[in-house]
Amino acid sequence: MISRLSDRAPLNAAPIDPAPLLGDWLNYDATSRNIASLTITHGEGRIILHITNWGETTALPFALTTAGGEAAAFRAAYDFDFARIAILAYLNKRLLVVDAYTTFHDDSRRSSYFARDHFYLK
Amino acid sequence: MRYVRAEDRPPNGDAPPGRVDPAPMLGTWFATDKQSAGVVKLVLSERDGNFVVRAYGAATPEPIDWGEAPAVAYAKSVVSDEGMAVSATYDFGFAESLLAAYSKGGILVLDTFNTFKDGSGRSAYFSREFFHR
Secondary structure, three states: OOOOHHHOOOOOOOOEEOHHHOEEEEEOOOOOOOOOEEEEEEEOOEEEEEEOOOEEEEEEEEEOOOOOEEOOEEEEEEEOOOEEEEEEEEEEOOEEEEEEEEEEOOOOOOOOEEEEEEEEEO | OOOOOHHHOOHHHOOOOOOOEOHHHOEEEEEOOOOOOOEEEEEEEEEOOEEEEEEEEOOOOOOEEEEEEEEEEEEOOOOOOEOOEEEEEEEOOOEEEEEEEEEEOOEEEEEEEEEEOOOOOOOOEEEEEEEEO
16 A cells, blocks of 8 residues: 555665664754754664753664665654654755754643754764 | 753743744645655645644545644744644554654745555655645
8 A cells, every 4th residue: 555656665675774874963053052962873673862961762764765775864752741852854965954843741831843953973 | 941952941031922823834735846756735724723734645647635634833933933844643554654844935845754564564764845835
């Protein structure tokens, strides 16, 4: 089954290789009020995203097609008791573009908001 | 007020609005790539006060109507009420697609994160597509 043509099955599918995502990533903008740095590691069959002071969470890797191969993106989420932050990121010529979609669950009336930062491999 | 980064804090004591208005994003958006194999059309609307998305996937002879899904609107900051980004999730049974998009300069940039649940061996994949009204 498909929901669009790009869902079609390939002749051969390979596992996703997370290697392009792995490492210590630093924000190009040293004055960012969002995420300063992040680390992505691979172990025990899963990919782990670590953001300073936020802790670790599992990241899911994505290839560019249903044929798999090198990872080109990942998604992850942090669930704090006052907010949920979805981290959606993709690689663009070794630049890691990280979008954070934040929703608040407390009574602060803060708006859900979108923030984007760009990272380079240390 | 709890926070995990400076951006979570209202600047200068500004009062948060309590709601993000999706109005700036409402309408029908068409893929700029007429040969797209991904999402070809997005309809963002409000129904009974709820923000919803309706997506159409590329197929022949006609696009596949994915139906409506609840959507979340995002502003550019915790004190803005102007919607400029949206997310929604579709569960097709055999697959799940997370849609996340933001608008800038009259263009909507859509990222999709797609995973298969049917044991078909298809890889999870990511796409990035551009839309105009």
